[in-house]
Amino acid sequence: MEATRTWADIEVGQEFPPITYRVSPEAVRDFESVTGVEHPWHSGGSPYGGAIVPATLPCTDYGLFLSQILPPIVGMHANHRLRLIRPIPVDSDVRVSCRVTDKYQKRNHKYLTMEYTIDDGNGNAYMVNTITMTVDAYILASGVQREQIDE
Amino acid sequence: MSEAVIRKTISQEDMNRFAGLRGARLGTARPAGKGSHHTDPAVAKEAGLSGTVAQALHYCAYVSQLLLDEHGRRWVEGGELEIKFVRPLYAGDSVEVTLTESGADHARVECRNQDGQMLAFGNATLARDE
Numbered sequence: 304m305e306a307t308r309t310w311a312d313i314e315v316g317q318e319f320p321p322i323t324y325r326v327s328p329e330a331v332r333d334f335e336s337v338t339g340v341e342h343p344w345h346s347g348g349s350p351y352g353g354a355i356v357p358a359t360l361p362c363t364d365y366g367l368f369l370s371q372i373l374p375p376i377v378g379m380h381a382n383h384r385l386r387l388i389r390p391i392p393v394d395s396d397v398r399v400s401c402r403v404t405d406k407y408q409k410r411n412h413k414y415l416t417m418e419y420t421i422d423d424g425n426g427n428a429y430m431v432n433t434i435t436m437t438v439d440a441y442i443l444a445s446g447v448q449r450e451q452i453d454e
Numbered sequence: 455m456s457e458a459v460i461r462k463t464i465s466q467e468d469m470n471r472f473a474g475l476r477g478a479r480l481g482t483a484r485p486a487g488k489g490s491h492h493t494d495p496a497v498a499k500e501a502g503l504s505g506t507v508a509q510a511l512h513y514c515a516y517v518s519q520l521l522l523d524e525h526g527r528r529w530v531e532g533g534e535l536e537i538k539f540v541r542p543l544y545a546g547d548s549v550e551v552t553l554t555e556s557g558a559d560h561a562r563v564e565c566r567n568q569d570g571q572m573l574a575f576g577n578a579t580l581a582r583d584e
Contacts, residue, residue, distance in 0.1 A: 330479040337471040338515040339462060342522055350527060358518045358530055362511050363476050377491045377501040380510035380539045390530040440501050442488050447500040 307374050310406065310413045310438045310450055318402040319368045323424060325396050326356050334360045345393070355390035358430070361397065365417050365434050368401040377440035377447060381414060384433040391421070391429045398424045404433070412437040413450055458524050458553045460516040464508045466545040469493060472512045507542035510574065513549045517563050517578075520553040524561075525580050532581025535563070539574045543567060553578070 328346075334357055335341050347354045362385065369376070391397060398421070405416035416435045422428045441448045470493050491498045491507060498506045514537065521529040543549055548568040556562045559582055565574040 324480050326479070330475075333475055333478060334515075337468060337475060338512065340515045340519040342519065344522070344530075355530065357515065358522070358533075359511060359515050362514065363509070366476060367480070375488070375490060377497070377503075379507070379542065382538050383510070383514065383535070384537075385535045387530055387533045442490065442497055444488070447497060449501075 307441055307443060307448070308372060309441065310373070310415065313372055313403060313406055313415060315403050315406055317372070319371060319400070321398045321400045322364075322367050323396055323398045326360070326391060326393060328354070328393050331356055331360065331393050344390075349390070351390055351392065354393035356393055358387055358390070359385070361391070361399070361421050361430070362432055362434075364399045364421065365401065365419050365432065367399065368417065368419065369415075372403075373438065373441065375442040376438050377442060378415075378436045378438050379412075380434065380436050382433075382435040386431045388428045388430055396424055397421050397429065405435075408453060411452055412439060413452070414438070456524075456555045458520045459550060460520055461548060461550045462513070462516060463546070463548040464512060464543060466493075466506060469506060469508050469512065469545055472509060503542070505544045507544055508547070508549075510539045510543075513543060513551065513565060513573075516549070516551040517553070517565070520551060521561070521578055521580075524553060528580040528583065529578075534579040535576060536578075537563060537574050537576030541567070541571055541573045543573055549573060 344355050349355050401419035404418045407414050418433045420431045473492050491501050550566050552564045554562045559580045561578045563576045
């Protein structure tokens with residue numbers, strides 16, 4: 304069996320080095336194309352003086368950090384809390400900061416909670432996300448390895 | 455009580471493209487090898503699922519779309535969403551997202567599949583009008 308990091312190795316309270324990236328107009332167009340959502344404010348003419356990023360576009364950013372502590376997982380999204388503070392201008396840099404806030408076992412699943420904040424790089428937050436997901440299995444080169452459930 | 459609805463069908467191709475968005479945005483790509491339970495039916499089967507499942511954040515885009523359409527700045531500038539996911543959406547399924555006003559600053563969110571089964575539910579809180 305391959306040696307791999309698992310849910311048991313995760314430390315609650317772990318903080319990750321922030322990641323910065325630019326949300327380009329192409330990224331917004333790709334998101335709209337894939338999901339089918341569209342709004343005039345996403346391409347310009349918003350009350351904010353320019354185009355704004357679809358609110359849920361950065362919500363998948365937890366994956367940037369999850370991949371640092373676990374191999375690819377099979378898991379289900381259980382809960383999500385999204386707090387929007389102000390919209391992200393299109394074609395701006397954002398910084399994502401993340402920490403592990405909880406992990407627990409309930410019934411036949413192991414859960415992991417991560418909180419991640421997206422800001423402008425100067426501490427001015429755009430949004431705060433809290434995701435809770437199940438960690439059910441790991442996708443390894445040798446196959447899918449189920450997480451062990453404690454009796 | 456006002457109600458707004460979006461209905462979408464999410465195909466495997468849609469799910470594959472959604473899974474690739476973050477990598478495209480950041481100029482990174484998933485390491486070569488197996489896919490995920492979102493993109494690879496073999497992985498989903500091996501994990502005990504009956505098929506590939508859509509990422510919940512895929513259809514959360516429609517929740518946000520409704521909130522933006524209905525409430526504009528009150529959503530993007532101080533809005534909050536809390537949502538619980540109770541059932542997976544499989545490739546080729548349809549999702550119906552319903553937003554129902556529940557007071558001046560709150561809305562109930564429900565996401566159901568084509569059989570009327572609840573996929574997710576929650577509440578949105580809107581910023582107060584200045």
